[in-house]
Amino acid sequence: MSLVLFGGIALNLALGFQPWNHDTFFPAFLLVTACGLLLFFLLVRRKGVPRRGLSAGALAFFTLVAAGSGYVLFQEIRYDELEKRWAIPADVPKDPEWKGYWVTGDALVRARVDGVFAHGLKDGKELWNHRVSAPEEVCGTSSSADEGVGLVSSATKGGICDRVTALDLNTGRPLWTHGTSENPDEHRGYLTGVAADSGIAAVFSSVGLDVLDLRTGEPRRTPRPPSGCRPRAWDDSLALDGGRVAAVFFCAKDDSVRLVVNELGTGSSWSAVLGTGVPLGEASVLSADPVVVRSRKTADVGRELLVFEAATGRRLAALPADTLARDLPVLVGEERIHTVVDQSGTTSVRALSFTGEILWSARFEDGVEAVHLTGSELLVAASSGGAPAALAVLDPASGAETHRSHVPRAFSRPRVLELHSTPELALFIDPGSWSDAPETQAFGSWKK
Numbered sequence: 131m132s133l134v135l136f137g138g139i140a141l142n143l144a145l146g147f148q149p150w151n152h153d154t155f156f157p158a159f160l161l162v163t164a165c166g167l168l169l170f171f172l173l174v175r176r177k178g179v180p181r182r183g184l185s186a187g188a189l190a191f192f193t194l195v196a197a198g199s200g201y202v203l204f205q206e207i208r209y210d211e212l213e214k215r216w217a218i219p220a221d222v223p224k225d226p227e228w229k230g231y232w233v234t235g236d237a238l239v240r241a242r243v244d245g246v247f248a249h250g251l252k253d254g255k256e257l258w259n260h261r262v263s264a265p266e267e268v269c270g271t272s273s274s275a276d277e278g279v280g281l282v283s284s285a286t287k288g289g290i291c292d293r294v295t296a297l298d299l300n301t302g303r304p305l306w307t308h309g310t311s312e313n314p315d316e317h318r319g320y321l322t323g324v325a326a327d328s329g330i331a332a333v334f335s336s337v338g339l340d341v342l343d344l345r346t347g348e349p350r351r352t353p354r355p356p357s358g359c360r361p362r363a364w365d366d367s368l369a370l371d372g373g374r375v376a377a378v379f380f381c382a383k384d385d386s387v388r389l390v391v392n393e394l395g396t397g398s399s400w401s402a403v404l405g406t407g408v409p410l411g412e413a414s415v416l417s418a419d420p421v422v423v424r425s426r427k428t429a430d431v432g433r434e435l436l437v438f439e440a441a442t443g444r445r446l447a448a449l450p451a452d453t454l455a456r457d458l459p460v461l462v463g464e465e466r467i468h469t470v471v472d473q474s475g476t477t478s479v480r481a482l483s484f485t486g487e488i489l490w491s492a493r494f495e496d497g498v499e500a501v502h503l504t505g506s507e508l509l510v511a512a513s514s515g516g517a518p519a520a521l522a523v524l525d526p527a528s529g530a531e532t533h534r535s536h537v538p539r540a541f542s543r544p545r546v547l548e549l550h551s552t553p554e555l556a557l558f559i560d561p562g563s564w565s566d567a568p569e570t571q572a573f574g575s576w577k578k
Contacts, residue, residue: 210535210536211535212521212535212556212573212574213573214538215555215574216253216254217254217571218254218568219568220568220569229243229269229271231548232274232280233552234275235278236252237249237250237251237257237299237300238550239299241282243267244262244267245261247259251554254570258301260282260304265288266285266287267284267286268283268284269283269284269285269291270282274326274327275299276326276328276344277344278298279296279298279345280296280297281294281295281296282295282296292309293308294307294333295307296331296345305345305346307347308340308342308347310333323367325370325375326370327370327371327372328370328371328372330342330343330344330350330370330373330394331343331347332375332377334361335361338352338359339353339361339375341353341375350394353392356379356381356388356390358381358383359379360379360382361377361379362378362387362413366415367413367414370418371417371419372418373393373394373395374391374393374394374440375392375418376417376418376421376423377389377391378413378415386405387405387413388402389403389413389438391440393441402443404423404425405425412424412425412426413425416460416462418440420439420440420446420462420484421440421443422438422462423435424436424451434449435447435448435451435460436448437449437467437486446486447484447485448486449482449486453472453473454470455471455477455498458470458498458501461501461502461503463503463526465484466481466483466484466526467481467483467484469482470498470501471491476493478492478494479491479492479498479508479529489529491529492529492531494510494512494522496513496514496519497513499511499513499547499549500547500549502551504551506526507523507525507532507551508524509521509523509551510523511537511549511558512534518547520535520537521534521537522534537558548561555572555573556573556574557571558570558571
C-alpha cells in the first residue's frame with residue numbers, strides 16, 4: 131500500500147507541473163477514482179465481498195488518499211498566496227469618476243474628477259494631493275507619464291475640456307497650464323486627447339494639435355492637420371512615441387475618419403482612411419510604433435485591429451476583433467500584440483505578430499479580470515466568480531506560465547479592474563468598487 135500511496139503522490143505532482151495542466155489533472159483523477167470506488171461498492175452490494183475484495187477496496191481507498199495528498203503538495207509548492215502589504219480604502223462618495231493612474235518613482239498617482247492624489251508604494255499613505263476647486267473638474271489624463279510628469283485635462287463642470295496642466299508627479303506641483311481654446315469634438319465630458327513621451331506633450335486643440343515641451347510648456351514644432359480636418363478628441367485617439375505622434379481626425383470634405391501620423395523631428399507625415407460615410411463608433415490609437423488602431427463601425431460589430439508600419443504607413447494587418455474582451459486592454463510591446471479573446475465560452479490570452487500571426491494562446495477556464503505587460507512578464511489576473519482568484523505570470527515570448535499565486539478574496543465585483551506592478555509589488559486597482567472593499571490593494575512576494 132505504501133507503494134500505491136507514494137506512487138500516486140508522485141504521479142499527481144509530475145502531471146500537475148506539466149505546462150498544459152492548470153488544476154485540470156486532479157479533478158479528472160479524483161472523478162475517475164471516485165467512480166471506481168463507487169463501482170466497487172456497488173459490486174460488493176450485489177455480489178458480496180469477493181475473496182480479494184478487501185484488498186481491492188483498500189487499493190481504491192489508498193489511491194484516493196494519494197490523489198488528495200499529491201494535490202495538496204502540488205498546491206503548496208506551485209501556488210503560494212499573495213501577501214497583502216497595504217490598501218487604499220474606497221472613496222466617499224464611492225464613484226468619483228475615476229480618470230486614470232500612473233505608477234512612477236515611489237508612488238501610485240491616481241486621478242479622480244476632484245483632483246490628483248499620490249500614495250507611497252511603501253505603505254500606501256497619501257504623499258500629496260492636487261485638488262481642483264469647484265466648479266472645475268478633471269476630465270482626463272495622459273495614458274502614461276514621462277520624466278516624472280503627467281498631463282491632466284480639466285474643464286468647468288458641465289463644460290468642455292479646455293485646459294491641460296502638467297504635474298510634477300514627485301511633488302504634485304503644477305509645472306504649466308495650457309489652454310486649448312475649445313474642445314474640437316462635440317462630445318462634452320469625454321477625455322481631451324493628451325499624450326506624454328520623450329520629453330514632449332501632445333494636446334488636441336481647436337486648431338488641431340499642439341506640441342509642447344513636457345517640462346516647460348514651451349511650443350515645439352507643431353504639425354498641421356490635413357485641410358478641412360479637425361481632431362476627433364475622444365479618449366485614446368492620440369498616441370505619442372519617440373517623437374512620432376499618431377492621431378485620429380474627422381474630415382468633413384469627404385466625410386471620412388483619418389489616421390494621421392507625423393514625425394516631429396523631420397516634419398514628414400502620412401495618413402490612412404479608417405472609415406467613410408458613417409461615423410466610427412470607436413477609433414482608439416493603441417500605439418505609435420508600430421501604429422496600432424482599434425476601430426469599431428457600430429456598437430458591437432465590425433471591430434478591427436489595424437496595424438501600420440510607423441515610418442511608411444504601409445498596412446501590415448487588419449485583424450477581426452469582435453471576439454476581443456470588451457473591457458480589457460490590447461497591449462502592444464515586446465514586438466507583439468497581446469489580446470484577451472472571449473470565444474465560445476472560453477477565454478484565452480493570445481500573442482499576435484504585427485502581421486496577425488497567432489504566436490501562442492493560453493486558456494483561462496474561468497475568465498480573465500485584468501492584464502498587464504512589463505518588460506519581461508505578462509501578468510494575468512485569472513477570474514473566479516467575477517473576481518480575481520489568481521495572479522498568473524506568463525512569458526510574453528512563449529506564453530508559458532512561469533508562476534501562479536492565489537489572490538485573497540477581498541474584492542467586490544469590479545467594473546474594470548486595473549492591474550500594475552513594480553519590482554516588489556502587484557497592484558490591483560478596483561475603481562468601480564461599490565462595496566466597502568478597498569479601491570487599491572498592494573501585494574508582495576509574487577515573484578519566486
